[in-house]
Amino acid sequence: MLPTASSCLRRGLLRPTFSRALSTAPEPSQAIPTRKRVVSVLVAFAAGASFYFFLPDPTRSAPTHQKAPLSPRYFTPATVIHNEESGPDTKLLRIAVPQEVLAASDPSGFHNIWSVFIKDDDIQVERPYTPLYGIDDHGHMLFWIKKYPKGEVGRWLHTKQPGEKIEFRGPLATWDWKTDVWDEVVLISGGTGFAPFHQLLHSVISSPTMSPSTKFTLLHSSKRPEELPPSSILKPLTDYAEQHPERMKVELFVDTTEGGPVSSLHVKRIDRPAIESSLGLVRETPSWWQRLLSPSRRWVARGGREGGTTRL
Ligand SMILES: Cc1cc2nc3c(=O)[nH]c(=O)nc-3n(C[C@H](O)[C@H](O)[C@H](O)COP(=O)(O)OP(=O)(O)OC[C@H]3O[C@@H](n4cnc5c(N)ncnc54)[C@H](O)[C@@H]3O)c2cc1C
The missing domain is CATH 3.40.50 (Rossmann fold)
Structure with a gap:
């Protein structure tokens, strides 16, 4: 690192x-x-x-809520809609949040600059990632993700296919x-x-x-x-x-x-x-x-x- x-x-x-x-x-x-x-x-x-230092303590064991507004206190499931190579070790990953979840969420939480914690379900670890354009009206977020040779979450995210679910919590103010x-x-x-x-x-x-x-x-x-x-x-x-x-x-x-x-x-x-x-x-x-x-x-x-x- x-x-x-x-x-x-x-x-x-x-x-x-x-x-x-x-x-x-x-x-x-x-x-x-x-x-x-x-x-x-x-x-x-x-x-x-x-x-x-800008982020609250990690809460990997936080519960998952399907329909509740977005929050750093619990995880929200999202669907992978696109995952394409963008360089030797990087991928562009697009995920979608259900419309009703976005509609219920507080827009003031989306500071400049904000990130979300994405959880690797297989081993229950989470890492912060930054949506390049924030979140759009359709609930889409696009990430540029690097995988490291022995890194956990980056490599796991690179394997995700359209239609698969991943869980994240946020938004969290980075700066x-x-x-x-x-x-x-x-x-x-x-x-x-x-x-x-x-x-x-x-x-x-x-x-x-x-x-x-x-x-x-x-x-x-x-x-x-x-x-x-x-x-x-x-x-x-x-x-x-x-x-x-x-x-x-x-x-x-x-x-x-x-x-x-x-x-x-x-x-x-x-x-x-x-x-x-x-x-x-x-x-x-x-x-x-x-x-x-x-x-x-x-x-x-x-x-x-x-x-x-x-x-x-
Ligand atoms: C606010 C914030 C926003 C971020 N936004 C992004 C983003 O948009 N995109 C992005 O790609 N990253 C982003 N990051 C970085 C991201 O959170 C992770 O740190 C990064 O993806 C590495 O996580 P990992 O689980 O893949 O690797 P880790 O498992 O954390 O491994 C990290 C490093 O340690 C090495 N390592 C792991 N295990 C071993 C071992 N046993 N022996 C030797 N070496 C080992 C790995 O090879 C790797 O180099 C952000 C970080 C922060 C703090």
């Missing part, structure tokens, strides 16, 4: 060291711009651990989105850690009134191009980002292109320069006379949009 970290910066809160390094807000000693630029950085990897709190949100994901961010960005695209002044940047990494999120999921995001560069930016990273370079991909890790570049921080190489005159003889990185100036 890969580690994951989640940090967010909100107005008036202390900033963690990692986020401070990425923030373009000025150092205390520097001039304060008229409007503070508040940047939030969220990180999610394939089998995230720290997201569990509570706050409208118009952040000027810029940087989302960094690896593998299926993309799923919660897709759910958030899909909400942004489908609801123009959602945080209209916030800019979103997604930096996503998969090992190889064929392991990237399937095009049916990714393309609407990249298309939207192309049409609305002031609102969304999507950058894709791979370790290797294996079989020929793909021009739109970065073949590298999501490292500090990549994050700085996404935040609009431009490294300027000082001329020899600037170096000579500079008392500290350090390079200076300038903030972009409304950003302060940060000494490196």
Whole structure:
């Protein structure tokens, strides 16, 4: 299981060291711009651990209710309606909740971002998964699920066929989105850690009134191009980002292109320069006379949009 970290910066809160390094807000000693630029950085990897801190205690022994409204306190049966391969170790799994169950459920439970616990009936273990588009009017939820060589629930879900039943409980808030709190949100994901961010960005695209002044940047990494999120999921995001560069930016990273370079991909890790570049921080190489005159003889990185100036 890969580690994951989640940090967010909100107005008036202390900033963690990692986020401070990425923030373009000025150092205390520097001039304060008229409007503070508040940047939030969220990180999610394939089998995230720290997201569990946001979730209630697991309740694997919770009962199953057939017709009751959706709830994290008990399981609800759903029917598999589609299960197709989407990469070497991933599948797109679509399940349907009965209409009467959805109609009786409280819509305010579907936060940005939310997930459900799916139970492997064979061995009675559960894992959280994120519906990529939330739940639609027909009660459908689509999941992008990775199987690990010795993983339990992912492998079990890959075997599920249309018509079979699976049980889940939820919705559970993974992260509570706050409208118009952040000027810029940087989302960094690896593998299926993309799923919660897709759910958030899909909400942004489908609801123009959602945080209209916030800019979103997604930096996503998969090992190889064929392991990237399937095009049916990714393309609407990249298309939207192309049409609305002031609102969304999507950058894709791979370790290797294996079989020929793909021009739109970065073949590298999501490292500090990549994050700085996404935040609009431009490294300027000082001329020899600037170096000579500079008392500290350090390079200076300038903030972009409304950003302060940060000494490196
Ligand atoms: C809020 C949240 C949302 C999530 N959303 C998604 C999502 O949308 N899609 C998704 O795919 N995942 C998602 N995850 C991750 C998911 O919950 C599971 O962690 C993941 O699917 C692995 O579960 P598993 O039961 O298949 O594997 P596990 O059984 O938990 O195994 C995990 C790892 O341990 C290794 N392992 C297991 N047993 C052994 C052993 N005996 N010896 C050595 N190694 C072993 C496995 O190979 C695997 O690498 C989410 C996680 C969180 C916290």
